[in-house]
Amino acid sequence: MKEYKYAISICAGPKCRNKNQELIKTLKDELEKAKLSDVVKVLESGCMGYCDQGPIMMVHPDNVTYGNVKKLDIKRIVNDHLKNKKWVSDLILQRDQVANSFFPNFGDVEFFGKQYRITLRNCGVIDPEAIDDYLALRGYEGLAKVLTSFSPEDVIDEMKKSGLRGRGGGGYPVGFKWQNGADTPSEEKYIICNADEGDPGAFMDRSAIEGDPHTIIEGMIIGGYAIGAKKGIVYIRAEYPLAIKRLNIAIAQAKEKNLLGENILGSNFSFDLELRLGAGAFVCGEETALIASIEGKRGMPKPRPPFPTQVGLFGKPTVINNVETLANIPVIILDGAAHFATIGTDKSKGTKVFALAGAVKNTGLVEVPMGTTLREIIYDIGGGISNNNKFKAVQTGGPSGGFIPEKDLDTPIDYDTLAKAGSIMGSGGMIVLDENSCMVDIAKFFLDFTQNESCGKCTPCREGTKRMLEILIRITEGKGQAGDIEKLERLGNMIKKSALCGLGKAAPNPVLSTIKHFRSEYEEHINGKKCRAGICRSLLSYKIIEEKCIGCGACKRKCPTNCISGEKKALHIIDQNDCIHCGVCFETCKFDAIIKE
Amino acid sequence: MNPLEQIKIIQEEARTRVSEEKSSYPIRIFVGNATCENAAGAESVYKELQAIKKEEKLDQLYIGQTGCSGRCDREPIVQVFVENRIPTKYCEMTPDKIRKVIKDHVQNKKIIKEWTL
Numbered sequence: 001m002k003e004y005k006y007a008i009s010i011c012a013g014p015k016c017r018n019k020n021q022e023l024i025k026t027l028k029d030e031l032e033k034a035k036l037s038d039v040v041k042v043l044e045s046g047c048m049g050y051c052d053q054g055p056i057m058m059v060h061p062d063n064v065t066y067g068n069v070k071k072l073d074i075k076r077i078v079n080d081h082l083k084n085k086k087w088v089s090d091l092i093l094q095r096d097q098v099a100n101s102f103f104p105n106f107g108d109v110e111f112f113g114k115q116y117r118i119t120l121r122n123c124g125v126i127d128p129e130a131i132d133d134y135l136a137l138r139g140y141e142g143l144a145k146v147l148t149s150f151s152p153e154d155v156i157d158e159m160k161k162s163g164l165r166g167r168g169g170g171g172y173p174v175g176f177k178w179q180n181g182a183d184t185p186s187e188e189k190y191i192i193c194n195a196d197e198g199d200p201g202a203f204m205d206r207s208a209i210e211g212d213p214h215t216i217i218e219g220m221i222i223g224g225y226a227i228g229a230k231k232g233i234v235y236i237r238a239e240y241p242l243a244i245k246r247l248n249i250a251i252a253q254a255k256e257k258n259l260l261g262e263n264i265l266g267s268n269f270s271f272d273l274e275l276r277l278g279a280g281a282f283v284c285g286e287e288t289a290l291i292a293s294i295e296g297k298r299g300m301p302k303p304r305p306p307f308p309t310q311v312g313l314f315g316k317p318t319v320i321n322n323v324e325t326l327a328n329i330p331v332i333i334l335d336g337a338a339h340f341a342t343i344g345t346d347k348s349k350g351t352k353v354f355a356l357a358g359a360v361k362n363t364g365l366v367e368v369p370m371g372t373t374l375r376e377i378i379y380d381i382g383g384g385i386s387n388n389n390k391f392k393a394v395q396t397g398g399p400s401g402g403f404i405p406e407k408d409l410d411t412p413i414d415y416d417t418l419a420k421a422g423s424i425m426g427s428g429g430m431i432v433l434d435e436n437s438c439m440v441d442i443a444k445f446f447l448d449f450t451q452n453e454s455c456g457k458c459t460p461c462r463e464g465t466k467r468m469l470e471i472l473i474r475i476t477e478g479k480g481q482a483g484d485i486e487k488l489e490r491l492g493n494m495i496k497k498s499a500l501c502g503l504g505k506a507a508p509n510p511v512l513s514t515i516k517h518f519r520s521e522y523e524e525h526i527n528g529k530k531c532r533a534g535i536c537r538s539l540l541s542y543k544i545i546e547e548k549c550i551g552c553g554a555c556k557r558k559c560p561t562n563c564i565s566g567e568k569k570a571l572h573i574i575d576q577n578d579c580i581h582c583g584v585c586f587e588t589c590k591f592d593a594i595i596k597e
Numbered sequence: 598m599n600p601l602e603q604i605k606i607i608q609e610e611a612r613t614r615v616s617e618e619k620s621s622y623p624i625r626i627f628v629g630n631a632t633c634e635n636a637a638g639a640e641s642v643y644k645e646l647q648a649i650k651k652e653e654k655l656d657q658l659y660i661g662q663t664g665c666s667g668r669c670d671r672e673p674i675v676q677v678f679v680e681n682r683i684p685t686k687y688c689e690m691t692p693d694k695i696r697k698v699i700k701d702h703v704q705n706k707k708i709i710k711e712w713t714l
Contacts, residue, residue: 124629124666124674135611144604203633210631211664242632257607265600357669365667 006082007041009058020055026071030078040082066091085339086116115381116343116369118351119327123211123365128246131253134214140259142330143218146225147267155226155333156182162337163349164329168194168285168322169400169426170502171348171415177319180309181227184317189229192313192320193220194290195236195243198282199398200449202429204353205323207365209236209243212327213250217273219326221260222333224271227319231272235290238277247275282399282453286501287320289455300457301501322427324353344370348414352425358395358432361386368413375409378432389434393517397426399446400506402513403439422513424506438535439518440525444472446510450503461504464495468511476536480526485515537581540596544572548593555585555594622659623680624703628690629673631665638691639673645692649699658703671714677702686714 010024024042031037057066057077064087066077073091080086117123126133134140146155160175181189193216197205209216220232236244251273254260262270276294283289284299291313293299312318328350332340344350348370354377357363361383368377374394378384385391393403402423404411411417415425433442451465468491471484492508499505515522524530531539544555551569556562563579566572574585586594619625628634628643643660650658668674671688675695678685685708687698694712701707 120667123664125663127627127661128630128664129662130615132611132615135608136615138608139611141601141604141608144600147600149601207631207633207665207667211666240632242635265603266598267600362668362670364669365665367667 006039006059010042010055023055023069023071023074026074027078030074031082034078034083036078036082064092115367116351117367118331118343119208119215119324119353120211120365120367121331122215123207126212128211128213129249131214131250131257134212138334139214140218140254140330142333143221143259144265145333146222147265147269150333152182152226152228155222158332158337159226159329160337162332162340163344163347164325164332164340165348165415166322167324167328167352167427169397169424171425174321174325177309177321178223178226180307181229181317181319184310186317188231188314188316189227190313190316190318191220191223191227191229191232192290192294192318193232193234193236193323193326194285194287194320195234195240195323196278196280196285196290197237197240197323197427198280198285198453199400199427199429200446201357201431202355202398202427204355204365204428206240206243208323208327208353209240210246213243213246214254215327215330216323217247217250217254217260219321219329220273221264221271222329223319223321223326225269227317229319230270232274233294233313234273234275235278235284235294236275237280239280244275244277251275281455282450283455283501283503286503288501290320291318298455300455301503303500324428345412345414347416352413352428354396354428354430356382356430356432358430359386359389359434359437360384360432370414371412373410373412374404377413377430378409382432385432385434387434389436392433392435392437393439395423395431395433395442395510396429397424397506397509398429399450400424400503400509401426401429402509403433403442403517405517422516424509436533436535438476438531438533439514439521440472440476440531441533441535443511443514444469444476447472447507450507454504454507458498458500458504460495460498461500461507464491464499465504465507467491468495468508472511475522475525476531477538478525478529478536480522482526484526485519485522488512489515534596537583540581540583541576542574542579542581542583542586542594542596544574545593545595546571548591550591550593552591554588554590558584558588560584619659619661620680623657624655625659625661625678627661627663627676627678629665629675630662633665633669634672634674637672641692642673642675642690642695645695646699649696653699655699655703668714674714679703679706687712688714 010020027042031040055069057069059081076088080088122137156175156178159178164174165171166174195205224232234247258265260273264271278284278293281299284293286301287308288302289299291308294313308318308320310317341349351367351369353365353367356366360378366381391406393405395401395403396418404421404423408421411421418425447465447469451469454461454465456462468488471488474480475484488511492512495508496505524532529539534540549571551566551572553568556564556572560582561578561580563575564572564585586596626646629639646660666674673690675687675690677687698709701709
């Protein structure tokens with residue numbers, strides 16, 4: 001008997017039979033051409049009841065139903081779906097009963113069309129508080145597969161083959177990290193899930209845990225098995241109460257089904273999991289500071305080596321993985337490393353989740369294969385810049401990352417190309433800036449953040465970022481001096497070389513990359529005392545246009561310093577000496593008679 | 598029995614439970630429920646749905662929850678599934694809007710196109 005990989009049923013009910021004969025012939029021809037006719041069975045089924053959406057095609061075992069299938073679409077279904085396992089999303093009508101109890105992500109083709117969801121596959125689809133939903137979609141099967149037929153070395157090999165790299169920022173290959181953890185002999189070992197998401201504007205980890213907590217748990221158990229750890233800890237910010245609640249529910253449910261705890265699924269492997277809440281210090285996302293925090297000490301980084309995989313939590317070997325990294329693991333085991341390695345680019349495999357925010361039409365969480373270009377994310381998925389403004393730059397990697405200007409938008413995203421463009425992959429924050437953003441001000445914002453969050457242990461980060469911030473504040477207040485840009489560069493490069501931990505080393509990145517790409521804006525601020533985006537208030541002056549002012553007096557009444565004068569129904573004037581550039585008059589005027597320059 | 602055989606049984610049981618529970622309700626509505634969705638007002642939509650179910654005695658209505666589907670700017674998102682009809686996602690829902698969805702979409706079988714995703 002032949003073993004079929006797919007079965008396709010085409011509606012051949014009395015209404016459609018004649019119409020669909022041609023379609024069936026085309027399908028068979030296409031399958032022949034694609035050399036798939038041996039593994040795909042074509043079935044003629046009865047009426048499926050969606051006559052108004054016909055012709056209908058159902059693909060099993062994926063349980064995908066395509067509607068309004070035309071002759072020309074057949075080729076796409078054969079090539080994309082059957083050959084490359086990518087569903088033709090714009091034709092999908094729905095999926096079968098079980099799958100349909102959940103909701104596939106369709107209907108919003110513009111937004112979901114270019115996405116490839118691995119870690120977010122269940123987010124927005126299943127009920128995150130019901131383990132049955134997760135189990136129904138092959139939940140915990142990866143774990144069972146590992147416990148049945150994989151040795152710990154096999155799991156590590158599989159990770160190495162998959163090419164998965166850490167998604168928290170560093171991009172260290174997971175297989176090698178696990179190998180290091182496994183190679184250090186110890187009775188006691190730990191695996192930690194780093195859910196201390198601190199970048200401003202990043203919410204990937206929160207959404208992943210809130211949408212599908214079991215995936216992370218499953219990933220951790222597999223990781224524990226691979227390195228020989230019996231204990232796992234999820235280090236999560238206390239500011240994420242719903243994520244914490246769902247993780248606790250998920251842990252309890254998994255224990256009840258013997259998927260967690262003693263002798264998991266009747267095997268010899270036991271694994272326990274607990275949560276530790278972080279108080280929301282940015283530096284605690286750094287591995288060694290995170291460990292100190294769990295140990296009950298002040299969250300401060302330590303010099304490495306020794307790496308946590310050698311001397312980690314309570315002195316024991318410890319592997320720390322990010323939420324998104326762990327969410328990939330069950331899928332890699334289920335579908336095989338070879339399949340995973342086909343997704344993405346040469347050196348960066350798989351997908352990456354980005355929290356797309358800022359000046360784009362569609363903001364949201366997007367998961368795309370590595371190698372997708374920034375332009376595709378911003379213009380195709382994000383729908384372009386909101387209010388038809390002009391694009392200026394995109395910021396990736398949060399406060400440790402940099403800015404990418406228009407000329408580099410066609411860069412295919414992966415760890416190395418982003419680094420080359422002067423930014424980093426980071427944990428996945430992506431903030432789009434339009435022409436109304438002042439690059440100096442944005443750099444100040446990020447540096448202000450890292451300076452506030454600096455733990456204070458090493459001098460370059462504690463003092464250096466403070467001095468840099470002072471210069472930036474000076475520039476935005478119109479007190480910039482010649483040589484300030486060079487001073488910023490010198491200080492920034494010094495901090496990069498000498499700070500103790502990754503956070504300190506990366507703190508000057510936003511400043512350095514804005515200087516690199518937008519030096520002229522800095523020069524305008526310093527030499528011309530001008531902010532072209534109209535953000536830096538001290539550099540603005542407000543003026544009333546004579547032709548437009550009707551003398552209503554609204555601005556005069558609202559002005560906090562009473563520096564606007566003028567008779568009723570006559571032209572009003574702003575006294576520039578007393579004006580504090582607050583902008584209240586600008587917002588108040590209904591006749592656009594006030595301009596800022 | 599090895600772990601893989603065990604999990605297959607556990608999964609099959611879960612599948613049966615899920616499809617039996619959910620398909621015994623011909624109308625199923627899922628409200629996005631995550632920190633972001635709740636901030637956008639998903640909780641009030643969820644409560645309103647429960648109130649509507651009670652008022653209208655809609656015994657065939659199943660009200661469920663899901664995590665965030667990623668469309669931040671269109672939240673709260675509500676997914677409406679009625680047996681044998683094309684599933685629909687409604688976005689930027691409010692308690693008033695969900696009332697109209699129940700009336701038009703569920704009871705009068707008329708999709709409110711402007712509100713769909």
